[in-house]
Amino acid sequence: MTTAPTTGRTPVTGAVGTAHIRVEGRDKVTGAARYAGDVPFADLAHGRLVLSTVARGRIRSVGASGVLGMPGVLAVLHHGNAPRVDTDYTGILGVPPDPTAAVFQHDRIPHAGWPVALVVAETPEQAREAAEALVVTYERQPHDIAFRADRPDAYPVDGHMPAATEKGDLEAGLAASAHVVDAEYTTPEEHHAMMEPHAATARWDGGRLEVVDSNQGTTWVADELARMFSLEPSAVRVRSEHVGGGFGSKGLRAHQVSAVMAATALRRPVRVVLTRRQMFSLTGYRSPTTQRIRLGADADGRLRALEHRSLNQTSTVWEFVEPGAGPARVMYDADAHRTVNEVVRLDVPSPTWMRAPGEAPGSFALEAALDELAEKCGVDPIELRLRNEPERGPVSGLPFAGRNLAACFREGARRFGWAGRDPRPGVRRDGRWLLGTGTAAASFPAGALPSTAAVTAEADGTFTVRIAAADIGTGARTALTLVAADALRVAPDRVRVRIGDSDFGPAGLAGGSMGTRSWAWAVTVAAEELRDRLLPGVAVPPEGVTVRSDTTAALGALAQKERHSFGAQFAEVAVDVTTGEVRVRRMLGIFAAGRIVNPLTARSQLVGGMTWGISMALHEEAVRDHASGGVHGADLAGYHIATHADVPAIEADWVDDPDPDDPVGIKGIGEVGIVGAAAAVANAVWHATGVRHRDLPIRPDRVLRAGGPRV
Amino acid sequence: MAPSTSSTVTLDINGEKHTLSVDHRTTLLDALRERLDLTGTKKGCDQGQCGACTVLVDGRRTVSCLQLAVAAEGREITTVEGVAEGGRLHPVQQAFLDLDGFQCGYCTPGQICSAVAVIEEHAAGWPSAVTDDVRPEAGPPPLTPEEIRERMSGNLCRCGAYAPIAEAVARAAAQARAGAGEAVA
Numbered sequence: 001m002t003t004a005p006t007t008g009r010t011p012v013t014g015a016v017g018t019a020h021i022r023v024e025g026r027d028k029v030t031g032a033a034r035y036a037g038d039v040p041f042a043d044l045a046h047g048r049l050v051l052s053t054v055a056r057g058r059i060r061s062v063g064a065s066g067v068l069g070m071p072g073v074l075a076v077l078h079h080g081n082a083p084r085v086d087t088d089y090t091g092i093l094g095v096p097p098d099p100t101a102a103v104f105q106h107d108r109i110p111h112a113g114w115p116v117a118l119v120v121a122e123t124p125e126q127a128r129e130a131a132e133a134l135v136v137t138y139e140r141q142p143h144d145i146a147f148r149a150d151r152p153d154a155y156p157v158d159g160h161m162p163a164a165t166e167k168g169d170l171e172a173g174l175a176a177s178a179h180v181v182d183a184e185y186t187t188p189e190e191h192h193a194m195m196e197p198h199a200a201t202a203r204w205d206g207g208r209l210e211v212v213d214s215n216q217g218t219t220w221v222a223d224e225l226a227r228m229f230s231l232e233p234s235a236v237r238v239r240s241e242h243v244g245g246g247f248g249s250k251g252l253r254a255h256q257v258s259a260v261m262a263a264t265a266l267r268r269p270v271r272v273v274l275t276r277r278q279m280f281s282l283t284g285y286r287s288p289t290t291q292r293i294r295l296g297a298d299a300d301g302r303l304r305a306l307e308h309r310s311l312n313q314t315s316t317v318w319e320f321v322e323p324g325a326g327p328a329r330v331m332y333d334a335d336a337h338r339t340v341n342e343v344v345r346l347d348v349p350s351p352t353w354m355r356a357p358g359e360a361p362g363s364f365a366l367e368a369a370l371d372e373l374a375e376k377c378g379v380d381p382i383e384l385r386l387r388n389e390p391e392r393g394p395v396s397g398l399p400f401a402g403r404n405l406a407a408c409f410r411e412g413a414r415r416f417g418w419a420g421r422d423p424r425p426g427v428r429r430d431g432r433w434l435l436g437t438g439t440a441a442a443s444f445p446a447g448a449l450p451s452t453a454a455v456t457a458e459a460d461g462t463f464t465v466r467i468a469a470a471d472i473g474t475g476a477r478t479a480l481t482l483v484a485a486d487a488l489r490v491a492p493d494r495v496r497v498r499i500g501d502s503d504f505g506p507a508g509l510a511g512g513s514m515g516t517r518s519w520a521w522a523v524t525v526a527a528e529e530l531r532d533r534l535l536p537g538v539a540v541p542p543e544g545v546t547v548r549s550d551t552t553a554a555l556g557a558l559a560q561k562e563r564h565s566f567g568a569q570f571a572e573v574a575v576d577v578t579t580g581e582v583r584v585r586r587m588l589g590i591f592a593a594g595r596i597v598n599p600l601t602a603r604s605q606l607v608g609g610m611t612w613g614i615s616m617a618l619h620e621e622a623v624r625d626h627a628s629g630g631v632h633g634a635d636l637a638g639y640h641i642a643t644h645a646d647v648p649a650i651e652a653d654w655v656d657d658p659d660p661d662d663p664v665g666i667k668g669i670g671e672v673g674i675v676g677a678a679a680a681v682a683n684a685v686w687h688a689t690g691v692r693h694r695d696l697p698i699r700p701d702r703v704l705r706a707g708g709p710r711v
Numbered sequence: 712m713a714p715s716t717s718s719t720v721t722l723d724i725n726g727e728k729h730t731l732s733v734d735h736r737t738t739l740l741d742a743l744r745e746r747l748d749l750t751g752t753k754k755g756c757d758q759g760q761c762g763a764c765t766v767l768v769d770g771r772r773t774v775s776c777l778q779l780a781v782a783a784e785g786r787e788i789t790t791v792e793g794v795a796e797g798g799r800l801h802p803v804q805q806a807f808l809d810l811d812g813f814q815c816g817y818c819t820p821g822q823i824c825s826a827v828a829v830i831e832e833h834a835a836g837w838p839s840a841v842t843d844d845v846r847p848e849a850g851p852p853p854l855t856p857e858e859i860r861e862r863m864s865g866n867l868c869r870c871g872a873y874a875p876i877a878e879a880v881a882r883a884a885a886q887a888r889a890g891a892g893e894a895v896a
Contacts, residue, residue, distance in 0.1 A: 021808055028816030029804040029823060031751015031791035038750035124745060125736045195755045195763055195869050196817040244753070244817025245869050276756040473815030473870045604811045604872060611871030636760040636867060644860040647873040 015482040015492045016664065019600035023478045023497070024242070024471070033242045036214035037199035037273050044201065045074055046124045047262050047272040048131040049254060050117040051281060052109045055143035055629025056347045059107040062117055063135035070133065072126030075265055078117040079104045082261055085228045091252075092223050093509075094160075098350045099317040100282060101252045102228060104261070109138065110316045111349045112630035113281025118258040120270055143347035143629045147313045149184065149290035154311050154344040159321035159358075165329060165395045166338045170294075173305030173336030177296030179376040185293065185365035185694045189622040189631070190286040192354050193641055196244020197276060198283055202259035203269035211238045213256055216246040217509025219468045222502035224252040229260060240500040246472040248353035248511060249283045280634035284352025285622065287312035287322045291365040296334075301377040301384045303334040308366060310358075311342045318350040319343065324362035327675070330443050330564055331366065333394035347629060353511065355612060356671040359444050360678070364616070364696060367440035367679035372692065375423070381439050381683070382409050382418065382568075393562040401561040402667075404592030405441060407655045408568035412439070412590040415651075416570040426690035433574035435585075436688025440676035442567035446517065446594060446659065446667035449508025450552040453522035455484065455530050456544045462494045464544075465527070468507035469499040469519040474670060475601030476516050482597055483520040483664055487527035505548070513565070513668030516597065518551070524663045525549035558661060565593035565657075565672040569610070569680035575688045580700035582685055584614050587650045589677070592657035594667025602669055606652035609673020615642035616674070617681035618697050720784045724749065725793025733780045739773075740764045742780035743790060751791040751820045755867070762866035765821035766790045772828040774865075791820035794827060802886045803827050806879035814870030822866045822876055829862045830884045834891070854884050 027033035052059075064076035082104035087097050099105070103115045116136050121127035156163035174180055200213040209231060215221045215238070222238040225231070243250065255272040262270040274282060289312050296305035310324030325339035341358075354360075374381040386406055392399055413419060421437060422428075428435040453467040465484050471477040477497050485492040498504070508518035526549035533545060570588040575581070589610050596602045619640040625632045633639060652673065658665030678696060686692050691706040721730045722739075724747065731746055740757070743749040743766075752775055755763030759777040766775045767789040794801045803826045806812065813819040833854050838845040841861045842852045852858060859877045868876065 021811065024816075025808045025811075025813075026800070028813055028819050029791075029800065029807050030795060031749075031820045033816055034750060035753070035817060037754070038744070040748060123734065124741060125734045129736075193869050194817075195761060195815065195867065196753070197755070243815060245815040247869070273754075276758065276760075473813075475814070600811050601814075604814055604870075604875060607874055608814060608871030611873065615871075635758060636756050637758075641867060641869060642871070642873075643865075643867055644863040644873045644877065645857075647860070647871070649856070650874050 015485040016597050020478055020482060020492065020598050022475055022601065023481055035196055035242045035244050036212055036240065037271065039201065039212050041201055041203065041269040043268050045120050045122060045266060045268055045270045046127045047118045047120045047259060047270050048127040049115050049258060049272065049278060050119060050131050050134050050136065051278060052112060052114040052116050054109055054138045054140045055112040057109045057141045058139040059109065059116055060137040060139050067119060067130040067134050070130045072122035073119065073130045074122065075120045075262060076117055076134065077104055077258065077261055077265065079107050083264065086230055087228065089227045092220060097224060097228065097252060100350050101254050101257050103254050103258050111281065111347050112628055113349060115254045115282065118262055118272065120262045120266065145346050145348050145624050145626060145629050147288050147344065147346060149311060151344040154342045156340055157319060157321040157343045159323050159341065161323055161326055164340045168336030170305050170307055170336040170338050173334065174294060174296040177304050178299040179297045179373060181293065181295040181369050181372045181376065183293055183369060183372060183694055185291045185368060187289045187361040187364060187696045189288045189624065190354065190616065190620045191280060191622055191639055192247040192249040192283065193636065193639060194245025194247055194249065197274045197279055198250065198253050198255045199271065199273040200256040200259045201269055201271040202263040204263060204267065207235065209236045209260060211256055211260065213238055213240045214243050215240045215250045216470050216472055216511055218500055218502035219506045220509045221252055221256065225256065225260060228257065238502045240470060243470055243472040246510060247355045248357065254282050276636060277634045280631045281349045284350060286354035287314065287351035289322055289324050289361045291324050293365055293369040295369055295373050297373055297377060301373065301379040301387050303332055303388050305336040306332055306334040307338045309340045310362060311344065312351065313346045313348055314343045315348055315350040316345050320351045322351065322361065323358035324365065326358040327362045327366055327443060329395040330393065330562060331441060332388050333390040337394060356444060356674045359671065359675045360616065363440065363442065363675045364678045364682065367676050368682050368694065371438065371683040371686065380423065382413055385409065385441055396562060398560055398562045401563040401659055401661060402592065402657055403566060404655055404657045405566040405568065408566055408590040408592050411655055412568040412570050412588055416588045425687050430574065432577050434577055434688040435572065435574050436684045436686065437572045438680045438683030438687055440569045440679035440683060442569055442672050442676035443564045444513055444672040444675055446563040446565055447512055447514045448521060448555055449514050449518045450555055451507040451518045451522040452505040452548060452550045453519065453526045454504065454546055454548045455523065455526040456546040457530055457534055457540050458544045459540045459542050462496060463488055463490065465495060465497045465523055466504040467499055467519050467523060468502055468504040469515065470510040471499060472510050474510060474515060474605055475598055476510065476519065478601060479516050479597040480519055480523050484523050484527050487524045488531050513670040513672065517662060517666040517668050520664045520666055521662065522549050522551045525551060565591060565667045565669065567591035567672050567676065569676040571680040571684045573681060573684040573688055575685060575703060580703035582618055582698050582703060584648055584681060586648050589652045589673060591652065591654045591672055593654055593669045593672055594662065595658040595665030596654055597666065603652050605669050606673040607650045609671065610650050610652060610677045611642055611647050612674040613677020614647060614681060616696060617678035619646065621697050718781050720781055722780065722783055722788060723786065724788045725790060735781055737780045738776050739778040739780050739783045740775040743775065749790055749792055753817050753820055755818065762825060763818050763821040765824045765866060767824055767828055770831065772825050791823055794823060801827065802883040803879065806882040810875045810879045810882065812876040812879040813872050818866060818868045822868065825863060825866045826880045826883065829880060830887050833884065854881065856881065
């Protein structure tokens with residue numbers, strides 16, 4: 001049934017909060033959805049990047065003449081002939097660009113796998129052959145990639161939060177404590193490994209630069225390209241309709257910049273697709289961390305002192321802090337409280353944001369330390385956390401905009417069957433398997449970025465939403481359809497949401513769990529105003545009626561609060577006493593993450609995050625070779641991510657937790673699912689074996705070497 | 712005369728014959744994507760490790776990045792574009808859609824092609840690494856979640872949609888068995 005939009009005040013409520021299959025789902029299961037590398041272009045040329053084989057030094061020569069005569073080769077771009085670009089700016093995320101993306105600007109090599117040339121040819125095969133034939137000679141210099149806790153050259157860095165916070169007398173607090181935990185934890189280098197490699201096609205179209213890309217924000221990438229190439233913002237259009245995963249890695253990278261350079265030089269469309277191997281040095285990664293935690297508590301487990309120090313590596317060309325000490329500023333209070341994030345610069349590729357930056361590794365250490373404290377105090381791990389629930393932000397002193405962590409633990413404990421758990425480790429067996437259960441808390445900030453949206457009432461009774469949002473698998477396109485439908489008070493099938501085009505006006509990116517909240521806010525404002533403007537009984541003109549919104553002012557006026565999603569993670573593991581293999585048997589996460597827009601896709605996203613937690617706890621580890629400075633096994637056979645057989649039935653659910661300050665009540669669910677998940681698994685491994693594994697991943701060899709009950 | 716580096720081949724894809732000249736180095740995956748505009752089949756790693764490029768070759772799942780186009784002549788190739796029957800989704804596709812067996816969707820064509828073959832392999836009595844009784848006379852083992860996960864493990868999904876994918880495969884397999892039962896009756 002279709003009704004005219006002018007009678008659209010008939011309340012059709014309840015789209016938000018009910019399960020809807022993805023609006024682009026049919027296109028995705030039939031292969032019709034076109035990702036960046038799938039969009040056809042006439043006269044397309046193919047670029048292939050060539051990366052450095054040394055970890056530090058200078059380029060002596062690029063043997064371009066040796067490949068220019070090869071069949072189909074059109075050009076070789078390198079530092080000797082590429083156009084100069086501007087990198088002296090601060091982008092819309094408040095940071096300068098990673099120089100890894102600003103390709104071919106000088107002859108210095110700061111790490112293995114640094115881009116040194118782009119070979120462009122008529123076909124992908126010709127480009128590949130010429131790229132592999134291109135001889136580049138180097139002046140090699142000694143490199144240093146040794147990441148370890150005692151680096152004397154480590155220094156504190158403010159990232160998107162201050163480097164250090166401190167209150168009270170830590171040493172006195174620890175000295176006065178009945179129980180103290182003092183432990184070091186490490187997490188390895190981890191890679192995003194989204195299934196779709198970075199791909200971009202650049203072309204000039206009537207004086208405008210057009211880039212068809214796979215990214216997490218067309219506004220973001222268009223802005224960076226305009227600044228880097230000194231173009232008017234209106235002269236750059238970036239589209240990114242379907243994105244095969246991002247997880248923090250899909251911003252401005254070498255593929256877009258080199259494609260623009262080549263399209264400019266050749267005056268024809270050029271596509272650059274990264275190979276899986278190239279992604280390991282060009283697209284960011286999660287830095288390894290070493291973390292030290294000291295907790296002091298009184299006899300019944302109340303914290304008197306808390307210290308969390310986290311160190312990560314960054315490259316020599318870009319400073320990125322993985323703020324592992326951040327979660328402690330939100331989760332637990334103590335009279336003496338100190339947190340510090342430090343970095344050390346090494347001859348390694350630049351790390352970047354990766355799903356729950358800071359929270360993912362930080363929560364592993366913090367929540368594992370809490371479990372150790374529970375053991376020392378003889379207090380149930382859930383009870384220990386409930387006894388340490390802060391009234392206000394431990395560092396900020398600000399009130400919480402909802403902190404329903406206790407409700408998550410209560411509901412989770414009931415559903416997981418936590419009551420009556422025997423706290424003793426190493427006493428449950430099932431054949432050759434030792435069994436254990438573990439829990440951990442989760443939190444992730446709930447933020448929003450300024451966004452604009454346009455909502456149009458069409459003459460045929462439908463509505464079109466235009467917003468430069470990105471659906472990287474989150475279900476944002478569908479969520480925004482539901483949000484718009486409710487704001488317009490029409491059924492979702494009358495709403496068409498168009499995203500992924502920088503021409504739709506500025507909007508926030510899909511990152512920091514902020515995407516859907518940021519965009520839903522803008523869509524709601526525009527849709528509600530449009531609804532008010534449409535008069536009952538008055539026909540919509542042929543060109544439609546459009547209302548635009550901008551949330552900048554509204555976000556600026558938001559009250560300062562500790563605004564976070566929370567969650568309680570539960571895991572049951574089995575540890576094979578003969579092989580040391582750890583298998584997760586079941587997992588449950590209960591979250592307080594704002595209003596859930598689409599339960600079907602929200603569950604998928606939370607379960608996906610928890611799956612990352614399993615993967616982080618047991619599988620993922622990029623190992624750098626000290627001789628070459630590169631990751632060895634830089635592919636999906638060498639870098640293990642969880643696959644079907646590793647992932648049991650995982651349940652995710654939520655408690656009611658609408659954010660009262662958000663028009664839709666949204667907080668954000670993209671990242672909280674991974675937070676605490678690895679700690680829950682590690683704590684369960686301790687419960688199974690009696691051995692604390694403080695270094696991830698918990699590999700079979702580590703389990704066997706650590707010993708334990710008949711292991 | 713320099714040796715030729717290309718050949719004319721006729722590929723049978725989704726029931727349609729395509730004759731084209733291909734570079735000998737061109738993989739079946741690149742021929743589909745770059746030459747025939749069949750971009751539903753995805754390139755995730757280009758080295759046989761992720762399963763995103765899975766297609767059916769003579770009914771068997773194959774990673775098309777490890778198959779040269781010139782070697783695919785005379786074989787019946789089915790891609791994700793050819794799985795549906797007319798405008799009606801294949802039961803596997805429908806189950807993926809209804810149960811949200813994907814997020815970003817990039818591994819989905821490979822997962823779907825793999826699932827279609829898994830259901831047929833299982834019905835034909837093929838064992839897997841987790842099958843207890845592998846004697847031919849034992850017949851197909853129960854298609855438990857463990858069996859499905861094992862058989863699907865060559866298809867990576869970084870979004871972590873494994874749980875609903877396993878459910879979707881189970882649902883489609885149950886429908887296929889019910890359909891086969893009807894046909895017998």
